[in-house]
Amino acid sequence: MHEISFPDVPAGLGTVLAERGFTELTPIQTAVLNPDVAGRDLRISSQTGSGKTVALGLVVAEEVVEAVNLVNRGPVRARPSVVLIAPTRELAVQLTEELSWLFKPLGATVVSLTGGTSLGIDFRDLKRDPQVLVGTPGRVRDHLERGSLELDRVRVVALDEADEMLAMGFEEEVSAILDATPEDRRTHLVSATFPPRVRSVAARHQRDSLMIAGTTPGESNSDIDYRTMVVAANQRLSALVNVLLMEPDAKTLIFVRTRIDTTGLSDALADLGFAARPLSGDLNQRERTSTLNAFRRGQTPILVATDVAARGLDVQDIAQVIHVDLPENAEMLTHRSGRTGRAGRKGRSLIFVPPRAVRRVDFMLRDAGVNATRTDIPNRDDIFKSADRRLIERFAEVETTDRADAARLHKVAADLLEDRDPAAVVATLLAEADHGGPCVPRDIIPVPVQDSREFQPRSSRKQRRASCNWARFQVSWGSHHGAEPGRLLAIACRRGQITSKDVGAITIGSRSSMIEVNPKIARAFSRSAARPDPRDPRIKFREWQESKPQGHRR
Numbered sequence: 001m002h003e004i005s006f007p008d009v010p011a012g013l014g015t016v017l018a019e020r021g022f023t024e025l026t027p028i029q030t031a032v033l034n035p036d037v038a039g040r041d042l043r044i045s046s047q048t049g050s051g052k053t054v055a056l057g058l059v060v061a062e063e064v065v066e067a068v069n070l071v072n073r074g075p076v077r078a079r080p081s082v083v084l085i086a087p088t089r090e091l092a093v094q095l096t097e098e099l100s101w102l103f104k105p106l107g108a109t110v111v112s113l114t115g116g117t118s119l120g121i122d123f124r125d126l127k128r129d130p131q132v133l134v135g136t137p138g139r140v141r142d143h144l145e146r147g148s149l150e151l152d153r154v155r156v157v158a159l160d161e162a163d164e165m166l167a168m169g170f171e172e173e174v175s176a177i178l179d180a181t182p183e184d185r186r187t188h189l190v191s192a193t194f195p196p197r198v199r200s201v202a203a204r205h206q207r208d209s210l211m212i213a214g215t216t217p218g219e220s221n222s223d224i225d226y227r228t229m230v231v232a233a234n235q236r237l238s239a240l241v242n243v244l245l246m247e248p249d250a251k252t253l254i255f256v257r258t259r260i261d262t263t264g265l266s267d268a269l270a271d272l273g274f275a276a277r278p279l280s281g282d283l284n285q286r287e288r289t290s291t292l293n294a295f296r297r298g299q300t301p302i303l304v305a306t307d308v309a310a311r312g313l314d315v316q317d318i319a320q321v322i323h324v325d326l327p328e329n330a331e332m333l334t335h336r337s338g339r340t341g342r343a344g345r346k347g348r349s350l351i352f353v354p355p356r357a358v359r360r361v362d363f364m365l366r367d368a369g370v371n372a373t374r375t376d377i378p379n380r381d382d383i384f385k386s387a388d389r390r391l392i393e394r395f396a397e398v399e400t401t402d403r404a405d406a407a408r409l410h411k412v413a414a415d416l417l418e419d420r421d422p423a424a425v426v427a428t429l430l431a432e433a434d435h436g437g438p439c440v441p442r443d444i445i446p447v448p449v450q451d452s453r454e455f456q457p458r459s460s461r462k463q464r465r466a467s468c469n470w471a472r473f474q475v476s477w478g479s480h481h482g483a484e485p486g487r488l489l490a491i492a493c494r495r496g497q498i499t500s501k502d503v504g505a506i507t508i509g510s511r512s513s514m515i516e517v518n519p520k521i522a523r524a525f526s527r528s529a530a531r532p533d534p535r536d537p538r539i540k541f542r543e544w545q546e547s548k549p550q551g552h553r554r
Contacts, residue, residue, distance in 0.1 A: 011061040026051035028214025041206040046214030067131035076150035078126035080133040087165040089114040116285040137173035154181040158188040193331040223341035226372035238442035250319035257325040266304040273438025276302035320348040330367035387436040471522035472544030496525035
């Protein structure tokens with residue numbers, strides 16, 4: 001057999017890649033080895049599952065080699081040379097695991113510092129004087145302020161999932177970490193997308209930067225079958241049940257909007273007999289690890305998650321992703337969907353579309369560069385046919401059993417068939433086995449597809465505005481911090497659980513903004529928008545009490 005080798009991989013890491021089972025490098029891993037990349041600050045853009053972590057490891061390998069040979073004589077025990085910052089604990093743990101096996105031949109120590117873990121464990125790990133430090137922004141900054149960590153000899157800093165890190169409000173912590181490192185360091189940003197806010201941070205902290213793209217959106221979607229289903233709000237659970245009954249054992253990741261939704265939906269599915277668990281920021285690290293391990297092993301094949309909680313989720317064999325709540329934009333759609341169709345496997349991304357959001361989803365799919373097939377919600381006949389087909393396929397592969405009690409089972413089978421109709425016996429056994437799934441299918445009422453009211457002509461918006469005494473809310477977000485009418489509209493709809501038809505004028509001020517909401521839902525909007533939001537923790541909504549800010553209107 002021909003021995004796989006990677007002669008272009010730095011620091012002799014080709015051997016460990018071959019031992020790990022790599023037969024070839026992914027496009028992003030090949031791209032970072034280009035000679036033109038050497039010495040540049042990088043903006044690495046590639047979709048989920050494309051091998052970004054190993055690519056990042058190859059980028060910093062030479063610095064790791066130099067760090068291993070350094071002797072620490074400073075007053076602080078921990079003085080790493082390579083620092084990687086991730087937005088979530090799960091992603092930080094994943095990075096630590098990946099880089100630990102990659103850098104093991106170099107003799108490097110890789111440790112992680114994440115919120116939710118014991119400080120005692122952190123202090124113990126820092127005493128190992130790691131060459132590579134992986135952490136979440138808040139915990140790394142905490143150790144800097146405690147004096148238990150020194151970044152004076154850092155050669156490389158990498159921000160993984162930079163877009164999500166900023167969306168979660170970590171810009172201040174990231175800036176503090178970067179300010180504590182030498183000015184001549186290299187700074188890399190790794191992100192599935194590079195929106196304006198991320199590009200602004202990159203411009204401030206990078207020099208001579210170079211954009212590297214591993215996969216384009218079209219390429220990343222090639223192994224994913226996109227489908228849409230028009231689902232009324234009062235039928236979402238029934239539609240989800242029927243979809244899951246088509247393949248009850250398929251590993252499924254379900255996306256919802258809020259932490260409360262993860263618990264409510266997973267509990268509802270569990271009550272119906274499905275093995276489902278929630279994944280949200282409410283879980284402590286032990287609960288999160290237990291949930292993910294059960295999902296990876298297939299003991300819990302259904303996971304209900306928020307976008308933030310699913311960041312860093314590294315499971316290769318997810319069969320389908322179901323968007324029960326719509327993603328905010330095309331980038332979020334492709335990022336969610338990228339959890340399936342990985343490592344050469346085929347996957348499915350199923351989008352539940354509210355009747356009034358059909359056009360919005362069509363535009364989102366167009367922006368994402370994917371083609372989706374509109375399908376009907378499975379009905380009882382579809383589900384029973386699928387169950388029967390799975391059963392027949394299973395028995396088509398049955399061979400003579402080698403169980404110790406095979407003789408006894410054969411005798412029972414012979415006794416059952418004696419003087420009985422074989423078909424009647426099998427039908428009775430199938431009824432007892434209930435091979436159709438954990439619960440009975442739901443009856444679905446077809447929903448007529450309507451044009452989206454979110455895209456009404458401007459004149460109709462004016463008519464609605466003229467006939468409505470709008471309730472005003474002040475928002476602690478202005479143009480000075482990047483506020484734009486479209487982005488504020490999206491955040492208000494998500495936070496307040498409303499649609500754009502319930503929004504009137506939006507006025508953007510320098511430090512704060514004003515948004516008008518339909519008075520009939522203003523009280524419910526106020527309650528929903530006031531809930532803590534990990535995506536935009538600094539953006540607060542409160543009832544309007546002052547004069548309008550000076551600015552431009554949507």
